Ligand code: B12
C-alpha cells in the first residue's frame with residue numbers, strides 16, 4: 227500500500243480551521259490539496275511539530291495525558307476537552323504558537339536565512355507552505371514514539387505500548403510529510419528532546435526521516451546541516467551538535483510558544499545517573515532575555531507563561547560563591563515578581579524543581595506562594611487552603627524511597643542533605659510545600675536495574691508515610707527507561723508490565739489510589755471507581771498484565787480493606803519510618819554548609835550564631851562562629 231492510500235485516524239483541518247471532531251483522515255485527499263502548489267512556490271524551510279505537542283489548550287496535563295493514554299482512549303479526551311484541536315493561526319495560515327523548541331530553531335535559522343524563507347505551521351497545513359521551492363521540512367518533537375518513561379508504562383498497562391495518543395499524531399505528521407508530492411525535493415530533519423526515539427527504534431525509513439539532530443539548534447553545526455540540505459547534499463542519519471556553554475549562546479525567540487514556555491535554565495547539577503538534561507551545561511539565563519520572551523508571548527496573545535527548567539531553584543545561584551543547592555531567595559523572588567507583573571500575564575505555571583530547596587529555605591516557598599498562587603490556573607478544591615482554592619503543581623522527582631537504590635542512581639538528589647536522609651528530606655519538603663499549597667507531581671521509577679523487593683518496600687514505606695501524615699502529591703510511577711546517552715544507557719530494568727513483581731505493581735497502584743483521593747469526595751465516586759476498575763480488569767487487564775496485577779488492582783479499587791489484604795498476606799502494608807525533623811536534618815549537614823543557611827528559617831544548631839551580610843546579594847547570609 228502506498229502512503230497516499232493510507233487511512234489514519236486523526237484530525238483533518240480544512241483551510242487551517244479545525245473540524246473539531248477527530249474524524250478519519252485520508253492522506254490521499256491531503257495530497258490532492260497539496261497539488262495546489264503554494265502560490266509562491268513554497269518556503270525554503272518549513273518547520274512543524276505534532277499537533278498534540280503544539281496545543282496549549284487546557285494546561286499541561288492534557289499533553290501529559292496524551293503522552294500516556296493509548297489512542298483507543300482518545301474518545302475520553304474528546305469528551306472532556308471537545309475543543310482541544312482548536313489551535314490558532316496567523317493570517318497566512320502559519321501557526322500562531324509552536325513548541326518552544328520549534329521557535330528557538332526558527333530564531334536560530336533566522337540568523338542565516340531570510341525570515342520570508344521560513345514558515346512554521348501545523349502538520350495539517352504543510353500543503354500551504356511546502357512546494358517546489360522547499361528544501362527542508364524540519365520537525366521538532368518531544369516524545370514522538372512514546373518510548374520514554376512515564377508514557378510507555380500506562381499505554382502498556384492498557385495493552386498498546388506503542389501507540390499513545392501523542393505517538394499516533396506524531397506518526398500521522400510523518401505520514402503527511404512522507405506523502406507530500408514534493409517529498410523528493412526536500413530533506414526531513416528531526417530534532418527536539420524526543421529525536422533519540424527515532425534513532426533507537428531505527429524508524430528512519432518508516433517515518434521518512436533523513437536526519438536526526440541531537441542537540442541544540444543554536445549550534446553552528448546545525449546551521450551547516452541546513453545549508454547542506456539546501457544544497458541538496460546527502461545528510462548523515464544522525465548528528466550530535468554542541469550545546470552552548472554560555473548564557474549568551476542561548477537564543478530566545480521573539481514569538482509565541484506553546485504554554486508560553488520560556489527557558490529559565492539548562493542543565494541541573496545534581497548528576498542523577500538516569501538523567502538526560504543533566505548532561506547539558508548548567509546555565510541560568512539572563513533575566514532581561516527571559517522577560518523579553520515573556521513580553522513577546524503576551525504581545526502575540528498568550529496569557530500564560532511557564533519557565534522551562536530542570537530545577538527552578540538553581541536560577542540566580544549558578545557559578546556564584548554559594549553552592550547552587552542553596553537557592554538565591556532574592557533573585558528568585560525578583561524574577562517571578564517581574565514575570566507575574568508583566569502586563570498581560572494572567573496565568574503562570576511552574577515546570578520542574580527539586581524538593582531539597584523546600585527544606586533548605588521554607589520562607590522562599592512561602593514568598594513564592596504569595597506571589598504565584600493568585601496567578602495559578604490550577605484549582606484543587608479539596609486540597610488547597612487558598613481562598614480561591616488555587617494550587618501550584620511543579621514536577622519533582624522522588625524516583626525511589628530506598629536509600630540504597632538512591633545511593634546507586636542519584637547520590638546527590640537531596641544535596642545539601644545526605645542521600646541517607648532522602649526519605650526525611652522528601653517528607654519534610656512535602657510538608658513545607660503542602661503548607662504553602664504546593665501539591666507537586668512526583669515521579670517515581672519502578673523496575674530500576676537490580677531493584678530488590680526491599681527497595682520497593684522502602685519506597686512503599688515513604689508513600690504510606692505520606693498517607694499517614696495526610697500529605698499530598700500526585701505520584702507518577704513509571705518503568706525504568708534507559709535513556710540514550712545517559713549514564714545508565716546500557717542498563718536494563720523491567721521492560722514489560724508482565725515482568726512486574728507483585729510489590730512493583732502494588733507501588734504503581736498505591737500511587738494511583740492515593741492520587742485519586744481528592745476526586746473521591748462524593749458518595750458515588752468510590753463505587754463507580756471500584757466497579758469500573760474491577761470490570762476493566764476482568765475484561766482486559768488480567769490477560770495483559772498477568773497474575774501479579776490481581777491483588778494490587780483489587781487494592782486500588784478498594785474491593786477489600788488494605789489491612790485485611792495485608793493480613794491475608796496479599797499486599798505489603800508498609801512500616802512506619804523514622805523521619806528526621808528539619809532541625810535534625812540541618813544538624814547532620816557538613817559544618818561548612820551552615821554558612822549558607824538563612825537564619826530567619828530557624829533550626830540552626832545551638833551555639834551557632836548567624837550573621838547577616840548586608841549588601842552581598844549572592845554571598846552567604848550566615849557565617850559560622852569559629853571556636
Ligand atoms: C515544558 C516541558 C513540557 C511541557 C510542554 C511541552 C510542550 N509541548 O511545549 C509539558 C508539561 C506538556 C511536557 C510534557 C511531557 N514531557 Co516534557 N518537558 C518540558 C521541558 C521542561 C522544557 C521543554 C522545552 O520547551 N525546552 C526549551 C526548548 C527550547 O528546548 P527543546 O525543545 O529541547 O529544543 C532545543 C533542542 O532540542 C533543539 N531542537 C528542538 N527541535 C528541533 C528541531 C530540529 C530540526 C533541530 C535541528 C533542533 C531542534 O533546539 C532547541 C534549542 O535550540 C523539558 C525539559 C527541558 N529543560 O528541556 C521536559 C522534557 C522535554 N519532557 C520530557 C517528558 C518525559 C515529557 C512527557 C513524556 C512527560 C509525561 N510523562 O507526561 C510529556 C510528553 C508530552 C507529549 N506531548 O508527548 C522529558 C523528555 C524525555 C525524552 N523525550 O526522552 C524532558 C527532557 C524532561 C526530563 N527531565 O526528562 N513537557
Ligand code: SF4
Pocket residue numbers: 494495496497498501502503504536537580623636639
Ligand atoms: S534532579 Fe532531576 S534534573 Fe537534576 S539530575 Fe536529577 S533527575 Fe536530572
